Amino acid sequence: MSVSVWLSLLAICCLGAMSPGPSLAMVVRHTLGGGRGKGIVCAWAHSIGIGVYALVTLLGLAVMLKKAPLLFNGIAILGALYLAWIGVQALRSRGGMQAKLMAGEATDVLTAARDGLAISLFNPKIMLFFIALFSQFVLAADNLTGQSLIVLTPLLVDGLWYTLIALLLSHPNVLPRLREKAGLIDKISGVVLILLAARVLWTL
Numbered sequence: 001m002s003v004s005v006w007l008s009l010l011a012i013c014c015l016g017a018m019s020p021g022p023s024l025a026m027v028v029r030h031t032l033g034g035g036r037g038k039g040i041v042c043a044w045a046h047s048i049g050i051g052v053y054a055l056v057t058l059l060g061l062a063v064m065l066k067k068a069p070l071l072f073n074g075i076a077i078l079g080a081l082y083l084a085w086i087g088v089q090a091l092r093s094r095g096g097m098q099a100k101l102m103a104g105e106a107t108d109v110l111t112a113a114r115d116g117l118a119i120s121l122f123n124p125k126i127m128l129f130f131i132a133l134f135s136q137f138v139l140a141a142d143n144l145t146g147q148s149l150i151v152l153t154p155l156l157v158d159g160l161w162y163t164l165i166a167l168l169l170s171h172p173n174v175l176p177r178l179r180e181k182a183g184l185i186d187k188i189s190g191v192v193l194i195l196l197a198a199r200v201l202w203t204l
Contacts, residue, residue, distance in 0.1 A: 049120025
């Protein structure tokens with residue numbers, strides 16, 4: 001893989017990671033509910049999901065799944081239902097950050113990791129993103145180094161970007177203000193997750 005091709009890959013990964021959406025909402029929620037550490041855990045769990053999709057695309061499994069509509073749709077439906085469930089819990093404040101803060105509890109590491117991983121793995125739009133944009137890079141990766149870059153570049157870019165978000169939001173001047181808006185953040189993240197789930201189901 002040439003440097004120019006890798007720079008194109010890097011640019012696409014940066015744009016994809018920086019696009020606001022449910023992933024950002026999830027990192028915000030766990031930074032709010034558990035502080036910097038939990039936000040970073042959520043960020044890197046999310047990036048592992050991105051790396052899985054990059055590997056799946058590299059191996060050609062993504063195209064196979066797309067050609068097997070029943071399997072693809074089954075995964076999409078299960079993922080959409082799970083995201084909707086998380087969204088409803090946030091709206092009802094059951095397990096939401098506002099409820100945890102009021103009870104003096106912090107979100108735990110496993111929950112932060114689970115939600116970060118789920119928001120990437122259970123979003124079939126990410127799979128479609130890789131199928132649409134990564135095929136050209138897969139063809140250019142004719143050796144182990146190029147193939148490693150295809151998997152590691154999106155994983156590291158995603159993890160570093162959301163780590164930066166968690167670091168900025170956990171600043172002592174920022175976090176207390178966020179916590180004052182915990183209820184609003186729960187509701188926004190809940191709505192975003194439900195809309196994502198609805199969009200997935202609608203486009204099947």
